[in-house]
Amino acid sequence: MSTTPTGTPAARTTRPRLLRGLSWLVLRQHRTTLICLAALAVLGSLWIVYQRGRLIGLLDTAGWPEQDVALPVVGQQYSYLTLLLGSLPGVLAVFLGAPLIAADSEQGTAQLVTTQSVTRRRWLIAKLGWCFLITLAVCTTLSAFFTWWWTPYRSVLSDQWMDGTVFDNTGPVLPALALFLTAAGVTIGALLRRVLASMVVTFAFCVAAQVAWDVSREYLAPARRLTYPLDEELPARLSDAYELDSWIATADGQLYGWGTCVEATEKASAACIADTGIVSNVYEYLDYSQMAAMQWTAAGILLAGTALLTAFVLWRSSRRPL
């Protein structure tokens, strides 16, 4: 239409523009959030490097792994760190995801942007794209650093690999969980269109999701079962395994509860064992070697959920205004 060139006076475009169009708009609008998250990623990573260095120093002095060290070797800082990492997906969901669209709906800036020459869908793709990219970058960085620390020293660290503090904070799970919860926050924000309300609902959703996630984590891989003689100890290679259940069993495989023959005296117990014909222990567990597969399965499920929520938000935006 107009033939006037966009950058008439020379002074205005002295600096070359790296970002254009919607990317510029989205990053300018969320500049403060972006800076905060970048700082969080950098400081968090440095903190992990520092703590890891201290742990190595401590273990070297103690002569580990030739000699045992007195546990716990890590102090309060380790708990703070796992707490920080564990709450990161929720924090991102509540403070980045929930207001992402809700704030623009509430302040009318959604209307401002979508009455320029961009469609709602293009604007949303830009917003969600950058939001997910930033979430992914921050969480992948922190997860990578934490994994790099935890994996070689896991035997001296207090928590087990199946604990949420490890399973959810290492490998691909941390970024995937953060993406899923953030996408849920975005969806809630797009539906409620009010910042405060969507932040509260997102927080409640995060708590509920975390509880459900804790329960369902052990179903991510098929359980393994080991039968070994009653009078033997559990094989040492299973010291890393996560116990799901254990029984005592007869020769033909009939299972009895763990406390079946717990009697007042040893004699009575032995009699009970002989009576029922119990000959072996049965141990049901998840092996540490299954962890990587379980984490990628978890990430796959969470990413599928993220894709579903994102598709819903985009589909809805083409039918209804924001």
Place this chain on the structure above:
Amino acid sequence: MADTSIPSGLPGAWALEARGLGKRYRRGWALRDCSFRLPAGRICGLVGPNGAGKSTLLGMTTRQVEPTEGELRIFGVAVGEASVMPRFAFLGQDKPLFKRFTVAETLRMGSELNPGWDMAAAERIVRSGDVPPHARVGTLSGGQRTRVAFALAFGKRPDLLLLDEPMSDLDPLARDEMSTLLMAEAVERGTTVVMSSHMLTELEDMCDYLLVLAGGRIRMAGDADALVPAHTLVTGVTRDGRLPAGLDGHTVIENRVQGRQFQAMVRPNGPLSGDWQTSEPSLEEVLLAHLRSPDAPPLYTPGARVGAEGTRTA
């Protein structure tokens, strides 16, 4: 002025064309059976009481509201198509802007998001109001913010400019300044303007086309110059407390009886004769009469009504 109402049959000759347009919310119809045409290059006033459907109509035009039925075209292009977006600009009632952006950044947003952006025009509008370019939008006064919003709208170089109560929150000085700016820019570029307003005087000064809505339906559409002369204000003496029979053949929009006297807004369907006084009403009187009487039959000037396929009998 009827000649200007009927441009050639080119599809782009109508800035806005609605056929059987309707929007139903959960509470009921906000707008229904809305059919009209607005020729390009006119300044159109959108008038109606609160809840008449003005914002719904503007919302559908700016793709913020999805029509339940009917169709709406801007310069011949259906509003559902993305290619219509560069052709209109919208200034909402509360003129939302990013509060943390500076004025310069706000204008940059316009240039980043609009293909036909005219930075020189936008900067001229901002500069002529002495708005500091590096001030944050959140720190500006209401008048200055409106000016920035205007700059954003005009920088887009729209063919159709839609304004929802643009002056409502401005002091008289800023209001005057903005109307002057609006008229100057619109006339210079031949922009078609649709503005909703409560201020009837404001409309009388600025608009040469009117779209009157009440109760979700169109009451009047057409040239301001043709709508007013279609009405006559009749003052006379009542017969037995009722209007004289001589008015029966004409459309009485509204009548008021005071003692033995009556005053009626009449749309004559032929020569008016009788022992009463007639006078030409003002635009304001005609508008008020129509707004007060939602049951009066709607009036379209030639050209404002679209073909029968979209208009349903009410």
